[in-house]
Amino acid sequence: MEKTTAANADAKMRSFEGATKVTQEIASQIADYSKRSFEQGSKTMEKLLEAKSPDKAFEVQTEYAKAAYESYVSHATKLGQLYTDLAQETFKSYQDFASKLTPVK
Numbered sequence: 001m002e003k004t005t006a007a008n009a010d011a012k013m014r015s016f017e018g019a020t021k022v023t024q025e026i027a028s029q030i031a032d033y034s035k036r037s038f039e040q041g042s043k044t045m046e047k048l049l050e051a052k053s054p055d056k057a058f059e060v061q062t063e064y065a066k067a068a069y070e071s072y073v074s075h076a077t078k079l080g081q082l083y084t085d086l087a088q089e090t091f092k093s094y095q096d097f098a099s100k101l102t103p104v105k
Contacts, residue, residue, distance in 0.1 A: 018089035026082045033075045040067060 044064040051057035 018092065019086060022082060022086040022089055026079065026086070029075070029078055029082065033071070036071065037068070040064070040071070 041064075044060060047060045048057055051060055
């Protein structure tokens with residue numbers, strides 16, 4: 001009985017390790033994206049204020065929109081993969097735990 005309780009506690013701790021690492025990576029990616037996005041927006045605003053003509057301002061805005069879109073798609077792809085990893089890690093830990101408790105026939 002004591003071994004089972006210790007094994008259960010150990011399995012629970014391991015189950016959170018993988019999910020915790022992936023969750024930390026997700027938070028890090030979101031923070032990095034937010035920082036880059038803000039910096040990119042600030043630089044674009046400076047360029048817009050320096051624009052001497054409407055054509056130049058339109059060009060700056062077009063470049064910003066294209067770069068922002070590409071950055072967003074790249075970030076969304078990374079986050080999608082991280083959330084997939086999170087789901088797999090979470091399920092894996094429960095699967096491992098269940099396999100220890102279920103007798104093999």
